[in-house]
C-alpha cells in the first residue's frame with residue numbers, strides 16, 4: 001500500500017513539485033486537462049507523452065480516472081450513440097495499455113456527484129461541501145462542474161435500467177481491457193441515495209450493491225473497485241467501509257480515495273481527516289490486513305485559509321493547497337505508524 005498524489009486535474013511543474021516536496025513517488029490524474037479527448041477518445045501519443053513527462057519529473061503515473069463526460073454520458077444512460085462512445089472508450093483503453101498506464105477509474109453517476117452546498121463552514125471556518133436530501137430538489141450545486149454532463153435527463157432512468165447499462169458497459173469493455181492490461185475501477189455513487197437525482201436512479205449506493213458490481217464483472221482481472229472511503233462512509237459510516245473491504249477482499253480493490261465525512265445519507269458534510277465517520281488508522285489497517293497492495297490517494301479536501309475553491313477552479317494553483325498538504329501529511333503519518341506496527 002502506497003500513498004499517491006491524486007485527484008489532479010492539471011498536471012504541470014507546480015503539481016510535480018508539490019508531489020516531490022511531499023516525498024511522494026507517484027501521481028494519479030482526475031480527468032486531466034493535459035489530454036484532449038476531442039476525437040472522443042484519448043490518443044496513444046498524448047497518453048505516452050503524459051506518462052513520460054511524469055517520469056521525467058521522477059513520478060510514476062499510477063492511473064487516470066473519468067474520461068470526459070461528453071464521451072461517456074450516452075453509455076451511462078443507454079441512449080442511441082452509446083455504441084460509438086463504447087468504440088471510443090475501447091480505443092482509450094487500448095491506447096492506455098500501449099502507453100503503459102495501467103488503471104482507469106470510471107463511474108455510473110449519471111447526473112454526477114450531487115451537493116446542496118459547496119461552501120459550508122467546516123472546522124475553524126474551512127470550506128467544505130455538504131449534502132442534504134431535503135434540499136436536493138433545488139438542483140445540484142456542482143451543476144457547472146466539468147464532469148456534470150451538460151445534457152439534462154429527459155426520460156426518467158430506473159435502477160433496473162442503470163444495472164443493465166452497467167452490464168452492457170462491462171460486456172463491451174472488459175475483454176478489451178483484459179487484453180490491453182488495463183484495469184477499470186468503479187467509483188461508488190456519491191451521494192449514495194436510493195432515490196433518483198436529476199431524473200436518474202443511483203445504484204452503487206450500498207456495500208451489497210458494490211459486491212453485486214463485482215459479481216457482474218465475473219472474475220475479470222480487468223475490473224476492480226475505486227474504493228471511495230468518503231462515499232462509502234456516507235452509506236453507513238465506518239462499518240460500511242469495513243464491510244466493503246471484507247466483501248470484496250483486498251485484491252478486488254484497485255485503489256482508494258481517502259477522505260472523511262461527518263454524517264450519512266440523507267445529510268452529511270465533508271470534513272478534515274480524523275473528525276468524521278471513520279478512524280483513518282483503523283480503515284488503513286483493515287485494508288492492509290485484507291491484503292490490499294494498491295495505491296491510496298487524497299480526495300476532496302477542505303479549503304483552508306488562503307486556499308481557493310477547487311470545485312470552481314481546477315487549475316494547479318488551486319489544487320496545490322494547504323488543505324491538500326494537510327490531508328497528505330496526515331495519511332503519511334498514519335501509514336508510517338502502520339509500517340512500524
Ligand SMILES: O=C(O)C(=O)C[C@H](O)[C@H](O)CO
Pocket residue numbers: 030065066105106107113147187190228230231257299300
Ligand atoms: O465524489 C467523489 O468522491 C469523487 O471523487 C467523484 C470523482 O469525480 C470521481 O472521480 C468519479 O469517478
